[in-house]
Amino acid sequence: MPVVPVRFQARKTVEQVEEGSDLAPKFDERGLITVVTTDADSGELLMQGYMNAEALQLSISSGEAHYYSRSRQVLWHKGATSGLVQSIQELLIDDDQDCIWLRVNVAGGASCHVGYRSCFYRSVPVGADFEKKQTAGHVKLEWTETKKVFDPKDVYGDAPNPTIL
Amino acid sequence: MPVVPVRFQARKTVEQVEEGSDLAPKFDERGLITVVTTDADSGELLMQGYMNAEALQLSISSGEAHYYSRSRQVLWHKGATSGLVQSIQELLIDDDQDCIWLRVNVAGGASCHVGYRSCFYRSVPVGADFEKKQTAGHVKLEWTETKKVFDPKDVYGDAPNPTIL
Numbered sequence: 001m002p003v004v005p006v007r008f009q010a011r012k013t014v015e016q017v018e019e020g021s022d023l024a025p026k027f028d029e030r031g032l033i034t035v036v037t038t039d040a041d042s043g044e045l046l047m048q049g050y051m052n053a054e055a056l057q058l059s060i061s062s063g064e065a066h067y068y069s070r071s072r073q074v075l076w077h078k079g080a081t082s083g084l085v086q087s088i089q090e091l092l093i094d095d096d097q098d099c100i101w102l103r104v105n106v107a108g109g110a111s112c113h114v115g116y117r118s119c120f121y122r123s124v125p126v127g128a129d130f131e132k133k134q135t136a137g138h139v140k141l142e143w144t145e146t147k148k149v150f151d152p153k154d155v156y157g158d159a160p161n162p163t164i165l
Numbered sequence: 166m167p168v169v170p171v172r173f174q175a176r177k178t179v180e181q182v183e184e185g186s187d188l189a190p191k192f193d194e195r196g197l198i199t200v201v202t203t204d205a206d207s208g209e210l211l212m213q214g215y216m217n218a219e220a221l222q223l224s225i226s227s228g229e230a231h232y233y234s235r236s237r238q239v240l241w242h243k244g245a246t247s248g249l250v251q252s253i254q255e256l257l258i259d260d261d262q263d264c265i266w267l268r269v270n271v272a273g274g275a276s277c278h279v280g281y282r283s284c285f286y287r288s289v290p291v292g293a294d295f296e297k298k299q300t301a302g303h304v305k306l307e308w309t310e311t312k313k314v315f316d317p318k319d320v321y322g323d324a325p326n327p328t329i330l
Contacts, residue, residue, distance in 0.1 A: 007303050014330065018328060021301070043177045045257075060295050088291050093289060094284040095281075108245065119259040123255055124258060126224065126226075126255075126256050130226055134169055134171070140186040141186045154271055161179055161238060162177045
């Protein structure tokens with residue numbers, strides 16, 4: 001069966017965008033929309049990425065998460081290299097339609113290129129805890145995951161690390 | 166007790182940023198870092214926003230969420246107008262330290278200026294569900310929350326709507 005191309009509506013009024021049923025996403029000056037991806041079962045935040053129009057269209061029509069990689073500047077079918085495909089259980093859009101929330105199940109259970117389950121494996125102490133632990137305003141990050149799900153070298157080999165300083 | 170100003174480390178190596186305990190956040194060319202805010206109890210995504218350095222420092226030192234409002238171009242202590250303050254239960258940072266995850270409790274239970282609990286109150290059908298429901302590639306958004314927690318007029322009065330078309 002041929003895949004039907006997904007079409008968006010033009011953004012006309014605030015009421016249409018916030019209170020209506022039109023899918024009228026706002027892409028920024030780079031042509032991108034912010035994406036937040038959580039584990040559909042645990043609610044854990046897995047990653048935050050971006051989609052261009054094509055990635056959003058493919059995510060909707062295929063039911064698998066596609067992103068736009070800013071560091072590699074390519075359309076990115078998540079899991080194409082690592083096998084860690086994200087199956088979309090629910091795709092939501094926010095009030096002003098400039099952010100997408102994906103609730104996904106991940107084959108293999110990991111989402112982070114460093115090898116952890118989530119990209120968010122370190123926390124920062126806040127409030128009274130910050131006051132207690134800081135030294136001259138500096139605090140140490142604390143690990144919330146201590147065990148990697150996979151070894152990045154096994155999965156990505158010599159592919160360049162996407163992190164930009 | 167005087168509040169200690171929070172200090173960040175310089176970003177030196179990928180290993181330091183990804184595998185170390187230094188808090189070395191990356192602010193983009195606008196001076197902003199992306200923030201994802203979920204309900205600490207339900208795991209529900211409440212909102213996605215931005216912080217500048219000052220907002221991140223104040224969030225850490227006070228334990229209450231501060232953002233930078235792009236539409237109003239001001240530091241924004243969430244809840245200062247609406248009373249819907251976000252108390253930070255956990256603040257996490259991602260692998261390359263360009264995204265913050267706040268797990269919060271919200272006084273009053275709502276986070277969205279439209280009046281819903283979450284900014285993400287509409288979903289888009291995906292995959293087979295999209296194929297079934299689409300007409301010439303167009304689909305209607307579906308409501309996941311049907312009842313507003315508050316009336317925006319009561320809370321914000323005549324303040325301008327932050328949504329930009």
